[in-house]
Amino acid sequence: MAESLPRTEDYLRRIGTLIRDARKHRNLTQAQLADVLGTSQSAVNRIERGQQNISVEMLTRVSDALDQQIVSLGQPTAMHLRVRGGSRLSGSIDVRTSKNAGVALLCAALLNKGTTTLRRVARIEEVHRILEVLHSMGVAYRWLNPDNDLEIVPPARLRLDAINEDAARRTRSIIMFLAPLLHDHPEFILPYAGGCDLGTRTVEPHMTALRHFGLSVKATTGEYHATVDPGRGPSKPIVLTERGDTVTENAIMAAARFDGVTIIRNASSNYMVQDLCFYLQKLGVAIDGVGTTTLTVHGRPVIDRDVDYAPSEDPIEAMSLITAAIVTDSEITVNRVPIEFLEIELAVLEEMGLDYRRTEEYLAANGNTRLVDITVLPSTLNAPIDKIHPMPFPGLNIDNLPFFALIAACAHGTTTIHDWVYDNRAIYLTELKKLGAHVTLMDPHRVQVDGPTRWTGGEVICPPALRPAVVILLAMLAARGNSTLRNVNVIHRGYEQLAERLSLLGAEIEIVTGG
Numbered sequence: 298m299a300e301s302l303p304r305t306e307d308y309l310r311r312i313g314t315l316i317r318d319a320r321k322h323r324n325l326t327q328a329q330l331a332d333v334l335g336t337s338q339s340a341v342n343r344i345e346r347g348q349q350n351i352s353v354e355m356l357t358r359v360s361d362a363l364d365q366q367i368v369s370l371g372q373p374t375a376m377h378l379r380v381r382g383g384s385r386l387s388g389s390i391d392v393r394t395s396k397n398a399g400v401a402l403l404c405a406a407l408l409n410k411g412t413t414t415l416r417r418v419a420r421i422e423e424v425h426r427i428l429e430v431l432h433s434m435g436v437a438y439r440w441l442n443p444d445n446d447l448e449i450v451p452p453a454r455l456r457l458d459a460i461n462e463d464a465a466r467r468t469r470s471i472i473m474f475l476a477p478l479l480h481d482h483p484e485f486i487l488p489y490a491g492g493c494d495l496g497t498r499t500v501e502p503h504m505t506a507l508r509h510f511g512l513s514v515k516a517t518t519g520e521y522h523a524t525v526d527p528g529r530g531p532s533k534p535i536v537l538t539e540r541g542d543t544v545t546e547n548a549i550m551a552a553a554r555f556d557g558v559t560i561i562r563n564a565s566s567n568y569m570v571q572d573l574c575f576y577l578q579k580l581g582v583a584i585d586g587v588g589t590t591t592l593t594v595h596g597r598p599v600i601d602r603d604v605d606y607a608p609s610e611d612p613i614e615a616m617s618l619i620t621a622a623i624v625t626d627s628e629i630t631v632n633r634v635p636i637e638f639l640e641i642e643l644a645v646l647e648e649m650g651l652d653y654r655r656t657e658e659y660l661a662a663n664g665n666t667r668l669v670d671i672t673v674l675p676s677t678l679n680a681p682i683d684k685i686h687p688m689p690f691p692g693l694n695i696d697n698l699p700f701f702a703l704i705a706a707c708a709h710g711t712t713t714i715h716d717w718v719y720d721n722r723a724i725y726l727t728e729l730k731k732l733g734a735h736v737t738l739m740d741p742h743r744v745q746v747d748g749p750t751r752w753t754g755g756e757v758i759c760p761p762a763l764r765p766a767v768v769i770l771l772a773m774l775a776a777r778g779n780s781t782l783r784n785v786n787v788i789h790r791g792y793e794q795l796a797e798r799l800s801l802l803g804a805e806i807e808i809v810t811g812g
């Protein structure tokens with residue numbers, strides 16, 4: 298006879314008991330936990346008594362709030378989106394803070410012996426991965442409230458031997474542990490290095506830059522074996538061989554605790570690098586040249602200060618939301634757009650015929666980044682005359698390029714998109730063909746897009762890359778009828794509740810799990 302399965306109510310009761318026990322263990326009242334989760338005390342009470350369905354996302358939030366995994370989900374549950382496209386969106390939406398500043402600041406918090414409080418951090422998978430790794434090394438963290446403020450308290454001594462290898466291998470950002478660790482650890486092993494499947498991404502520039510600080514790294518299968526020659530520092534300006542973002546951040550973090558002055562040339566001046574510099578300045582590290590390609594860092598061997606920092610809004614999320622408006626031919630206001638990091642994108646869009654309004658500039662909470670609210674208006678677009686290609690800041694952002702393939706598919710004429718940066722990213726844009734677009738892969742780095750497209754609904758499996766996955770989702774919003782985007786977990790790596798937030802603008806998106 299077949300064994301009967303436990304009923305849903307039994308599962309909910311068991312999960313509720315686990316949550317209640319973990320909460321009591323942390324000495325929190327139901328009201329305090331509710332506060333952190335952004336829900337009511339009565340909702341927590343119902344969850345603990347097994348009387349309320351609990352989503353995977355809420356379970357993750359509870360686990361974060363209580364610093365304890367409530368249930369092991371094994372492989373993340375497959376999540377899919379059913380989209381009913383073709384209708385216009387309306388309303389306004391706020392841009393959230395960036396993934397890339399978030400992960401850099403979490404790594405940089407290791408430089409500080411004091412408590413770091415980061416405001417409005419994006420609650421995305423990439424941030425969760427780094428937090429898991431930090432936690433395994435003895436760093437305590439706490440989400441403080443529903444606004445996503447996050448407190449990070451480092452231990453007196455990191456437990457590098459206890460590092461959560463599985464989490465570490467699932468994020469490429471772990472590479473930004475190299476610089477913070479080299480200051481206090483003459484020898485360490487770091488598991489590496491995941492991320493999107495975008496082809497080979499060199500780590501050589503990181504090694505070259507950090508060699509100036511005595512770091513040498515031997516890469517074996519899946520691990521960096523690092524040794525540090527203590528007391529070494531740069532005897533001449535460091536010239537980065539690539540103007541990469543994370544390599545610049547590693548060089549800055551190494552310089553931040555070096556007892557002397559470091560000059561970094563060919564530095565990236567991109568948004569996440571600027572956020573890192575502003576954070577370090579609050580910690581007392583003087584940095585000249587922020588926003589330029591030559592940085593002069595006046596290091597402080599000991600950094601021990603309680604600090605509060607608010608990273609700026611994400612230009613890539615802003616571009617994603619502007620694209621949502623363009624492809625659905627809608628009027629949407631995107632609030633808190635970090636305009637200085639989208640100027641080229643907007644200039645290109647204007648050339649293509651985009652009609653939009655923008656407010657006066659105002660400052661982000663970090664006191665530096667210039668923001669505007671942008672209202673996108675329905676427009677007839679034409680293909681640009683020249684190819685569209687990215688460049689390190691202040692060029693068109695490398696991560697914004699995929700959105701231009703989608704916009705080109707809505708425009709009249711032929712556009713060439715040249716992704717010289719990533720070996721494997723342009724190829725994913727051909728998935729748009731499944732929704733009716735005319736996209737031709739000319740070589741691994743270039744696609745030709747012929748528009749405008751008569752979008753049709755379809756079923757697509759998410760490509761294993763964040764931005765192309767979002768591009769497909771946005772195309773589905775434009776396609777009349779039903780579409781399904783399968784395995785969307787990759788989107789959660791960089792966007793917080795994107796489907797839910799697009800739904801608030803009128804998008805018809807249903808989240809389904811399993812199978």
Ligand SMILES: CC(=O)N[C@H]1[C@@H](OP(=O)(O)OP(=O)(O)OC[C@H]2O[C@@H](n3ccc(=O)[nH]c3=O)[C@H](O)[C@@H]2O)O[C@H](CO)[C@@H](O)[C@@H]1O
Binds near residue numbers: 397400470538544
């Ligand atoms: C956590 C984070 O901040 N990630 C961003 C960061 O990754 P990150 O800084 O790690 O980017 P990489 O260093 O991997 O650079 C991306 C690719 O561009 C090449 N390259 C880069 C700069 C350059 O001057 N010349 C050159 O050839 C690299 O060899 C590599 O193949 O920058 C990428 C490029 O903007 C973005 O897509 C990522 O979202």
Ligand SMILES: C=C(OP(=O)(O)O)C(=O)O
Binds near residue numbers: 763
């Ligand atoms: C490629 C990206 O980021 P990462 O460096 O985290 O892989 C991205 O944000 O699109």
